[in-house]
Amino acid sequence: MTDEARQTAERVARDSYGRLVAFLAARTRDVAGAEDALAEAFASALKSWPVDGVPTNPDAWLLTVARRRQTDAIRRRQTRTIGEVHIQLMTEELEQAAANPDAIPDRRLALMFACAHPEIERGMRAPLILQTILGMTAVDIAAAFLIPPATMGQRLVRAKARIKDTGIAFAIPEPEELPSRLDAVLEAIYAAYAKGWTEIGDSSADRLADEAIWLGRLVVSLLPEEPEAKGMLALMLYTEARRAARRGEDGAYVPFDQQDIAIWDERQIVTAEALLRQANKAGPTGRYQIEAAIQSAHVARRVSGRANWEAVVGLYDVLLSLTQSPVVVLNRAVALAETQGIEAALASLVVIADDKRMADYQPYWAARANLAARAGRRDEAYEAMTLAIGLATDDAVRQYLIGQRKLLQDG
């Protein structure tokens, strides 16, 4: 069995699983019950499809196995998660779906909206989507979010109970509500991507970044008219295109402006550019479109040898007015250094100098150190560099900064 065959089989299994969970849960609002009904079928699919090949109708395969095993399985679990009424309902749903698997509607978008509902705690939205739509285990999700597996498991159970108990609707929100509700879905997916982005050198199939991009594609395919969905997918692809260039052959950290553009993934950049163009047809409006446009201005380096810094600063101005985020102030300052000089950049950081959120934000101190060093303020640079080293969790970054600090001393 090749890795590729295994990945394909897994992908189809997850695709089918998520669709069936969404379908079963849409009526009962019982996500845990739907997961229980399909758990064993999904587990056998993950085991047998990579070896025996993917069945012609994956949904029908899963439903058949689920139906065959469900009586026992559900009976065994009923005291834990589902009551009698739900067993009845779930059984009927399974029967109906199995009778005509080709007619199963795709309710995954509705499920995602339920998972990212305002009633659901913000930090749990991404884990919920990863579990319900992709069938990821609490153990795998916990690892990515630096939370113990048992704690993550409990929080997932509680969040699903909340969906059921508060009667959160499984529906696409009304047009006037859609932008903010969609933003919550995109934010959850992007949070999963951001967690995956920090993983280095791991090519295993369950890499979180891949899963997030896949979810991004799913949202774009289900909501083709929404520019922000395209903007976010583009943003993830621009970033992903540079994954390999972040480390040298020896595993050393390579900063963005020194990356070898020959290692950037041209295919992903081209896809991102096309998505961004489509999204921007009506003018760039949302946060993700603007962030993607900033990435586009950065990768202009491929063609012109230099990032379009003027455009980057202008776009950060727009983004800042939208988000008021200190992180945007920080990134804008880095771009400002290229257009108006270092002192202007450092001056622009004054507004966030006392912001508590920056006190233990590693990229803030790394950027400050870099700017101060270039401005010749050695003591300030040394101090900021030391904090950036102390706040790093990635050893490659830590070693790079220690090297930079040494240059500062020697230079």
Next chain:
Amino acid sequence: MKYLLMLYAEEKVGMALPPDQMAGFMAQLAAYQDTLKKAGAFVTTAALQPTHSAKTISKADGELKVHDGPYAETREQFGGYFIIEAADMNAAIDLAAQCPAATWGNIEIRPYNPGYAPG
């Protein structure tokens, strides 16, 4: 020279004790603290919450992961410490032997690395 006295005892036994008996043990430890203070040997002390409240972090498969529970499962659990000032290891052992916790558990004594105090 500073020494760390690590107090090991069976958590389960401690948690099953009636409150007044537990208070008695705590009073003994407080008296020990006074003894250390009078001898000019006391630096600091703290009690840790039970090991089931611990989380442990390590790098597995190139990725930092967290799991519930302590680093090592031992028959008795590390539950608190005294930091003392003593002339040498023998003096530290003598002070540790006076600690009431030595009668219901074990005390491990470790010297500090001199000149390596970040705090």
Next chain:
Amino acid sequence: MKFMLLIHSTEPAVIDNTRVDGGVMSPEYAAYNDALIKAGAMLAGERLQPTTTAASVRVRDGKTEVLDGPYAETKEQFGGYYLIDVADIDTAVQWAARCPSAQFGTVEVRPIWNTRGA
């Protein structure tokens, strides 16, 4: 809330007591200390001498028993700790992840009782 970060890592097979760098902090640890202090989280932190220098004591029936070595033999050895004061256990775990030893050893996070000492 106060937490103890207990650092476990493999001690070198042969400890050369004549080496003076036992008292010198690595640049990684020095920066980590500075970050903890700057964030207002640092209460204390110490590095211990290797477990070969340890002794274990207990008193049974009025008789003091002393054994050489640590209380428990573990794959990695307890070698130092930090005492930090942060908002909650999630923040404490974040700091443990930043600890340089997390790259090759194990860091245990334990909440401290507020009732006594320290």
